[in-house]
Amino acid sequence: MTNASADRASGPTRRTTLTGLVGGAGALLAAGCSASPATAPTPRRTARAYASASDPTPGVMTLFKDPAFNFNGLLALGGSGYGSAEVGEVLTAVNTINKAGLSAQSYTETFKTLGDQLRKPPSSGKPDTQTTRFRALRAAQYYAQGLFFVLGSDTPGSEEALYKAGRGAWDAFCERCDPVPVTARVPYGKTPLPVWFFRPDSSGERRPTVILTNGSDGQNVDMWTYGVAAALQRGWNALVYDGPGQGQLLFVDQVVFTPRWENVVTPLVDWLSARRDVDTGKIALTGLSMAGDLAPRAAAFERRIAALVAMPGALSPWLGFPPEIREILTPDKEKTNAIWNKEVVPGLSPAEAATLKKRFEPFSAPAMLAARAGKMFTDFYTPANLIKSLDITDVVSRIKMPTLVLDYEFEQFYPGQPRQMFEKLTAPKDYVKLTAATGAQLHCSPMAPQQHCEVVFDWLDEKLSGS
Numbered sequence: 001m002t003n004a005s006a007d008r009a010s011g012p013t014r015r016t017t018l019t020g021l022v023g024g025a026g027a028l029l030a031a032g033c034s035a036s037p038a039t040a041p042t043p044r045r046t047a048r049a050y051a052s053a054s055d056p057t058p059g060v061m062t063l064f065k066d067p068a069f070n071f072n073g074l075l076a077l078g079g080s081g082y083g084s085a086e087v088g089e090v091l092t093a094v095n096t097i098n099k100a101g102l103s104a105q106s107y108t109e110t111f112k113t114l115g116d117q118l119r120k121p122p123s124s125g126k127p128d129t130q131t132t133r134f135r136a137l138r139a140a141q142y143y144a145q146g147l148f149f150v151l152g153s154d155t156p157g158s159e160e161a162l163y164k165a166g167r168g169a170w171d172a173f174c175e176r177c178d179p180v181p182v183t184a185r186v187p188y189g190k191t192p193l194p195v196w197f198f199r200p201d202s203s204g205e206r207r208p209t210v211i212l213t214n215g216s217d218g219q220n221v222d223m224w225t226y227g228v229a230a231a232l233q234r235g236w237n238a239l240v241y242d243g244p245g246q247g248q249l250l251f252v253d254q255v256v257f258t259p260r261w262e263n264v265v266t267p268l269v270d271w272l273s274a275r276r277d278v279d280t281g282k283i284a285l286t287g288l289s290m291a292g293d294l295a296p297r298a299a300a301f302e303r304r305i306a307a308l309v310a311m312p313g314a315l316s317p318w319l320g321f322p323p324e325i326r327e328i329l330t331p332d333k334e335k336t337n338a339i340w341n342k343e344v345v346p347g348l349s350p351a352e353a354a355t356l357k358k359r360f361e362p363f364s365a366p367a368m369l370a371a372r373a374g375k376m377f378t379d380f381y382t383p384a385n386l387i388k389s390l391d392i393t394d395v396v397s398r399i400k401m402p403t404l405v406l407d408y409e410f411e412q413f414y415p416g417q418p419r420q421m422f423e424k425l426t427a428p429k430d431y432v433k434l435t436a437a438t439g440a441q442l443h444c445s446p447m448a449p450q451q452h453c454e455v456v457f458d459w460l461d462e463k464l465s466g467s
Contacts, residue, residue, distance in 0.1 A: 071412075076111075079449065082224060084225050115140075130176075133172075133176035139169040140173060144221055151357045174196055195271070199277060210284045212226070212228065214243075217362070227288075239268060244257055245257030255365075256362060259389040262300070282306050285299055290317055293314040295309075296399060299399050300395045307401055307460055308403045312405070313407070315414075316393060317391075341380075364379065367383055404460075406418065406456075432455055
């Protein structure tokens with residue numbers, strides 16, 4: 001990895017905005033390509049949903065030739081370090097999928113079947129509590145794997161049921177934790193936020209606490225891998241939650257993302273501040289994947305946050321889409337949707353259509369419902385403008401608390417943006433780039449979540465030790 005703090009930074013060259021699909025929290029659909037304005041392809045109406053990389057895993061392991069499926073497989077494999085997957089189970093599933101022929105159908109079906117198997121007692125005998133607990137955690141991982149590609153499968157209408165299967169597995173895991181995480185419904189608009197508050201023990205001791213923010217496609221199990229387990233090991237509390245556009249709020253309540261993420265985080269801080277086992281001077285906020293945009297937005301307005309980590313730093317999710325997609329959006333809704341429906345959609349391949357359905361569903365309930373019915377959404381203008389409104393370029397300077405910006409070698413979706421965020425920050429700041437030298441490359445270091453958590457929590461401990 002490479003590391004730079006504010007006083008060591010020596011005016012790095014600002015990189016140009018690069019193309020690639022918008023990043024997701026726990027998984028991605030395809031590796032993005034990069035191009036400077038001078039070499040970018042001329043926008044065309046038959047827009048490509050993504051750009052395939054020649055090497056789906058620059059520097060190391062390839063499970064699938066397609067970079068989208070490969071990235072998801074690597075996320076599952078990486079989770080084994082924290083018990084949210086098993087190497088043998090994942091690799092066996094990979095072999096099964098490749099033998100059947102890689103597709104959204106074979107991927108979804110294989111991982112769903114694996115999740116179903118783990119929710120049943122093992123054939124070896126009656127399981128004890130820990131066996132049942134971690135079988136449920138792994139099942140949550142495998143259901144999440146299937147959920148990610150279900151819209152491209154033969155049964156897109158099973159999306160909500162597949163989400164609920166994963167949620168059921170997650171809840172079964174939590175119910176067997178010791179201590180059991182505190183659950184609540186924190187007020188937020190008309191739809192409360194489900195939260196899970198993990199503690200190292202039930203002593204009531206005041207402890208530093210981290211609020212873990214997921215991205216646009218992650219599930220609760222990803223937060224275990226990217227923060228909860230590491231926090232508990234270090235004597236921290238950890239709060240997991242579903243915000244708008246995520247988990248239950250998206251798949252069941254049909255509440256999509258909001259650009260004002262401070263309205264999501266503030267009630268969480270209120271809830272934590274009322275607890276005796278939370279050190280209110282040591283509440284940290286992290287944001288994984290697209291939440292590397294959401295968490296900084298919240299921190300710019302919620303001043304009770306003592307430290308912030310963007311993983312990676314992201315200024316504009318809209319710029320993560322290829323230029324061919326961004327070019328569709330015009331100031332006129334009718335014109336934009338005419339281009340989309342008459343010139344773009346008819347030229348999409350099934351794989352590209354599935355990609356775009358997945359990418360847009362967290363920003364449009366009608367788009368999600370259309371995808372579940374096997375149809376393409378017809379209103380491109382509304383969700384595209386919502387994604388565009390997530391730009392935080394002009395608010396980063398408002399952040400006052402110490403901030404860590406993570407970056408990744410071969411970052412597929414926000415290349416250049418982490419460094420740009422670091423440059424714009426006026427608060428105490430540090431920049432760390434995780435690299436292929438230790439297998440921590442690619443968006444969110446899918447093969448190295450333990451390294452990832454070491455960097456984050458070492459930094460948090462250092463920044464908050466004297467708070």
